[in-house]
Every structure is written in C-alpha cells, then in structure tokens.
Amino acid sequence: MLVSYKWLNEYVDLNGLSAEELAEKITRSGIEVESVEHKAASIKGVVVGHVLECEKHPNADKLNKCLVDLGDEAPVQIICGAKNVAKGQKVAVATVGAVLPGNFKIKKSKLRGEESNGMICSLQELGIEGKLIPKDFAEGIFVFPNDVEVGSDALALLNLDDKILELGLTPNRSDCLSMLGVAYEVAAILGTEVKLPAIEKATDSEAASDYISIKVDAPEENPLYVAKIIKNVKIGPSPLWVQTRLMSAGIRPHNNVVDITNYILLEYGQPLHAFDYNKLGSKEIVVRLAHEGEKITTLDDTERTLKASHLVITNGKDPIAMAGVMGGANSEVSDSTTTVLLESAYFNGQTVRNASKDHGLRSEASARFEKGVDPNRIHDAAERAAELMEKYASGDVLSGVVEVNTLRVEPAVIEITLSKINQTLGTTITSNEVLEIFNRLQFDVKLDDEIFTITIPTRRGDITIQEDLIEEVARLYGYDNLPTTLPSGETTPGGLTENQRKRRAAKRFLEGAGLNQAITYSLTSEEKSKNYAIEKRDPIRLAMPMSEERSHLRLSILPGLLDVVSYNLARKNDSVSIYEIGSVFLKTTDHDQDHDLDHEQPDEYEHLAGAITGLWHSQLWQGEKKAVDFYVAKGVVEGLFEKLGVSQHISYQTAQIDGMHPGRTAEIVLDNEVIGFIGQIHPQVQKELDLKETYVFELMTKPVFEFNVKPLQYMSIPRFPSITRDIALVVDSTVNAGTLKDIIETAGGSLLKEVSIFDLYEGEHMEQGKKSIAFSLKYFDPDRTLTDEEVVKAHEKVLKAVKEQTGAELRG
Structure with missing residues (x-):
C-alpha cells in the first residue's frame, strides 16, 4: 500500500511529525514501512509557465520556438521538441539552473542557432513512471488546467513534493488497504482522532x-x-x-x-x-x-x-x-x-x-x-x-x-481479563492503560471487574480471538516496553555440537582454499545414482517420481557436481572449483522396494565431495599459470584433514574405481578404514560429459568428524640446531612413495622429526623397471645439540630398514 503523507494529514493530525518519524512509529507498532520516497528530493527549479507564442523552429522541422511567461518581468524563449506544445498552454518549465532527476542540470543553450532558456518538461522527465501518466500526455509535455498560477511551484501542483510511505502489509491487515484504514492505525499510534470525510446525500426529485x-x-x-x-x-x-x-x-x-x-x-x-x-x-x-x-x-x-x-x-x-x-x-x-x-x-x-x-x-x-x-x-x-x-x-x-x-455481519465481541493480558505479555499493565489502548483503537469496550468486553469494528476483520486483542495491546503498548526475562530452572546452554563445529570448519577451509559451495539435487536418474558410490548398494526408486531424471535417491554426490561442472563449461566458465556437503541414501533391505509394503526408510549418511577443473592459479601479468592436477586436489584434501586434526591418521592407496582414471586414483584410508577416494575422472567419462581434465574427491564425514582427536599440544621452539640429510632411493617402479615414507619415519626413531619427498626420477639414466625417489630427513633434539655420530647411527637404521623391506638402494 502506497500512502501519501500529505493526503493522510487530512484525516489525522500528525502533530508535525516528519514522514520518516511517522514511518518509524508505524514500523514499531507492527506494520513495516518498507520505504519513504520523496520524488522531488533531487528536483528543483521547476515552475508553471504560460506559452504566449509557439511557432516552428526556422532551422529544424521537429522543434518549436516558444515564448514562455514564467511570472518574471519578461518572458523567455525556450526551444521544445514536444509534438503537443501549443500557444496558450500552462506547462511545467525547468528554468535555467534547475536540476532534474539523474542530476540533469538545465543551462542556457542554443539549438540549431536559436537560444533556449530552460526546458518545457514531460512528466517522465520529472520522474513519474510512463505507465502512470494520463494517455493524453504519455508522449509529450504535461498541460496544467488553465486556472493554475503562472510562476507557481509545479512540483507542489503535481504532488511531487509529497512523501510516499510504502507499507509492507501482511494478508491479515487488509484494513490498511485504504487511506481511512491507515488513518485509524496512525490515530491509534499517536492517540489522536480520525477526521472522516463529510458526505452530503442527494435530494433530487427523481429516484x-x-x-x-x-x-x-x-x-x-x-x-x-x-x-x-x-x-x-x-x-x-x-x-x-x-x-x-x-x-x-x-x-x-x-x-x-x-x-x-x-x-x-x-x-x-x-x-x-x-x-x-x-x-x-x-x-x-x-x-x-x-x-x-x-x-x-x-x-x-x-x-x-x-x-x-x-x-x-x-x-x-x-x-x-x-x-x-x-x-x-x-x-x-x-x-x-x-x-x-x-x-x-x-x-x-x-x-x-x-x-x-x-x-x-x-x-x-x-x-x-x-x-x-x-x-x-x-x-x-x-x-x-x-x-x-x-x-x-x-x-x-x-x-x-x-x-x-442479505448480508448479516455482526461485529465480533470478545471477552478478556487483565490477568490474561499481563500473563501472556509478562507485563504489569493497569486496567486504565488497557482501556486507553482500546479507546485509541476506537473499539467499543466495557470493563467489569477486570473483565474487558470488546466489540470489534467490522473494519478490523482480522481480530477474532483473545490472542488478537493481546497483540493489539502489545504493539500499542510498545514492543520495546515489554520486559525481557531469562529461562529459569535447569537449562542447557546453547552451542554447536562437535559435528556442527567441524562441519563449519570444513566449509570455511574449503571456501578459503578457493572452492565454492554447490547444492545439488538428492534425486537423480537410475543410471547416475549408481556412479561413484563409496558403498555399493542397490539404488532406491521413488514411489511417485517427478520424472525419470529425478526418480532415484543418490548414492554419491559426485554425479550432481559433474553436472554442475559441465553446465559451467558449456557457458565458457572454464575454471570451476566446487564442493558440497550433503546426504546420500543407502538401501537397508535386499528386496525390491517397488513391492516393499513396509516402506522401510533408507539409511542416510553425510558425504563431502568436490570437483576441480581448469586453472588453479593464474598470474597473467607474470605469465604464470598452474593447471589443476592430481596433487592440487590431494593438497586440498590434505589441508582439510590437517584442519580437522586427523592428518596423521590418513593414508592413500592406489585404487581401481569405475569412472575414474586407472592410474590417477587413490582411496583415502583413515586408520585402516577406507572412507573415500580422490582422483581424475576417466577420460571416456570426461568426453561423454564434455569435460576437460577434472579431478574429484568424495569422503564420508562421519568417521572424520567423530574421530577422537587428541588435545592440541604445543612444543617450544627448538633452541638447538637441526641436521638435514637428503637421500635418493632407487626402488622398483611398483613401490609406493608413501610406503617408503612410513618405513623411514618408523626406523628414524625419536630423533627424526620431519620427512618430505622432493624429487621423483624415471628416465634414460635409470634401469628399466626402477625409479628414484628423493627424501629430505630432518633430525634434532629439543634439549641438546646432536652429534654427527648420533645422526649417522639413526640414519643408518633408516637405510637398513628401507633396504630390507623394499630392496631400496642409495642412488650413486
């Protein structure tokens, strides 16, 4: 509902309140004022002009030369292009120095050699929407009635100096879909009377x-x-x-x-x-x-x-x-x-x-x-x-x-006690205060021994029960005046559960790493529902699917994410990094659900999945580009595990998974339990979905979020120097680097603090079926400086262990 401030003032004495102050009071009483618009706020210098003369421009067919009286000593010449401008009209004129909507300033100018001292305006040029303008003036200037005074404020005559309050009414407040309805509401808020229009009925001789x-x-x-x-x-x-x-x-x-x-x-x-x-x-x-x-x-x-x-x-x-x-x-x-x-x-x-x-x-x-x-x-x-x-x-x-x-509408009559009002609102309002509120609302009210009998006027059809009356009392008493209390007795303080905390930490990390959250459908097609499932079970079909494309509950999040990647690539968004935390649904029975009379509910498990393609890093000014590869995706997952405190318990092992690249896929293992996988989508699948090289991961969140992480322990910064040893081990091509790293960490004992891989070599200088993997080992003791003999002794244990367990030799 759009409410004119000036018009409303005819029905209610607003006591000098500004439109903005009134809007605040209305909002605080329960009806939201969404905006207060002042159309003429950015307009100035527009007056009523009288067109004394109008003739064709000597040098332009579509322009008119007008002599216009603006109420000053002498009329001015204005060039106008409107088709409907004519001699004798009263028009809106933006004078020299005037400002129109859009900060359009009017200056003296020459149009085809003729001087123009202002602008004769259409209503659109004064900020009024074209769909609201009378048809006669929709394609030209606006013409005032002849009785308006020359030189008067055109904005006031057009009501553009008014302020319009936009009320965001809820469906129950239809009483405020009229100026009189709003007047009753404002009068109740301000404690004033409503001035209704006086109506004189006709007394014509004919009936x-x-x-x-x-x-x-x-x-x-x-x-x-x-x-x-x-x-x-x-x-x-x-x-x-x-x-x-x-x-x-x-x-x-x-x-x-x-x-x-x-x-x-x-x-x-x-x-x-x-x-x-x-x-x-x-x-x-x-x-x-x-x-x-x-x-x-x-x-x-x-x-x-x-x-x-x-x-x-x-x-x-x-x-x-x-x-x-x-x-x-x-x-x-x-x-x-x-x-x-x-x-x-x-x-x-x-x-x-x-x-x-x-x-x-x-x-x-x-x-x-x-x-x-x-x-x-x-x-x-x-x-x-x-x-x-x-x-x-x-x-x-x-x-x-x-x-x-045949209409029989009787006003609603509701009884309510003072104690009921106070008990519900938690207040100590007196009978007189309640009476005053109902009187301000212009409800007929009778009080008998703390029992109020209220007759509701028919204009307020939204009030039918006691709770409606209590709401009226509360909003006019003032929501800000209602007392606040804390729960008494045994309570449980609010807070996040451990799972919620870790879920939020995971989201923050992934978004900080550059991935955007996606939310995909839990429903998919039968074919897609089986793809990339960590735990293989029969898919679950809906009893009444919307379509075959949304007929089955998903066993994996990845098919939906791949659809998102494909959708973006088709629209030239070449670099996509997304993740989703959502539910997958696993069947709990072996029999055909179409004939399942018990309609047994599926098991619902939360998974976390991601998909990355295109450029991971691009600095065009420096000419640097970094395409996504397996190690980018693995780095994101490792960073997530580090954030959640489980990285020390995570390992990776090669895997063969349908739909994944046979040489670039690994299972994610948490303390000997496979919880997910990471790798590249199979090239054939990429081709079918029109994808570029795309890397994905999916894992079960429950084992990770519920993992018993040891309390964080801090170590003092070492005061003694460390000693680093680099070794290059030649092993069979089938030996995993992770296996070697585990052996080194175990054999190095307490003095070995860090092990990192920094090089892999397979080439013409390497024997067929062999590869060289280089490790950097850091030894130190936080309490003393290590001697060379101690480091050599620990280092020899490492070399002996890798040789005995994998046949590794030091590269010469």
Missing part, C-alpha cells in the same frame, strides 16, 4: 429506483449490491489533485468518473464500478453465476471464456462485468457517457480470487475483495463517490439507492 432494479441470484457470492444513478455527467479530466494522488498511489488517471471510483477505492478501501447506463440495454441488473463457456469481452479488449464458478453482473441477459475483477467493454464509460450507474457491492473473496486467478487478472479491486472489505463502508463509499461526481463531473445524483441486502 434511482425509477431507473434501475436489482436482482441477485447468487446471494452467497453477493450478499449486498448497491446501485446509484448519476445523470447529466460531463466526461473530462478529473481535478489535478485527484490525478496526482492516483499517480502517487500507482494508478493511472483516465477521466473524472473512472478516477473518482479509483479515488474512493484508495480512500475507503471499497472497490466501485461505473457503468454507462445508456449502454446497458435494459433497466435491470441481475447478478448471477456465469454459464459454463459463456463469453465476455473485458475492458482490456480481451474475450474471456467464463466458468460456472465465476460471478458476473448482467443486464438480465448478457454479462456486463466480471464481479470484483473487471468490467465489460460493452458498458464502459466513454466520452459520450451522460448517465452513470454506480456499483458498490460486497463480493465473496474466494469467488473473486478464483475468477482473478483463472483469467490472470489481478487488480487493485480484486486484491481488496480477496482479503475482505468493510461491509459498513459500502453505502458510504457509494454516497461519497456520487457526491464527487456531482461536484467534478457536473452530474445530478438521483435520490436514494437501489439495493439487495
């Missing part, structure tokens, strides 16, 4: 009942229908203040009759519709449910096929409107209209919603009927609209109304 009769064949869908007749109307533009208020509320002006119905919709929250009486073709209105397949052409010139559940307004035979949704083109008010039939009615919200949804027509009117209108405003809205049509469309309002009224 509306002489012109029309009403019949309702669907009383459940339309329990109240009110019609008034206004004769001798003159169709024309509505007053400028009406047009600008409509535009500020997001409604496009059309003509005085239609604009008045829209104005009342905003003021009272009651949708109205104006029919051209002379186009009805009869003197009766019949409201009924549509016939299945019946046709109507609506105001948007679209022929629509109706259903039997749609409510229509007819002339006794043909539909002339879809009730509460849109009028028919066959009864539209036009420039030739002289007599108007004005409709004000109460339509069932669900009926209107169904029709609106079926035809894709959601309007300001249908939105209000769907949420519920105040039945006690239906007559007032009709009388107020008729009065305005008499005043601004020169109409003669016939006395009385014609109506069918």
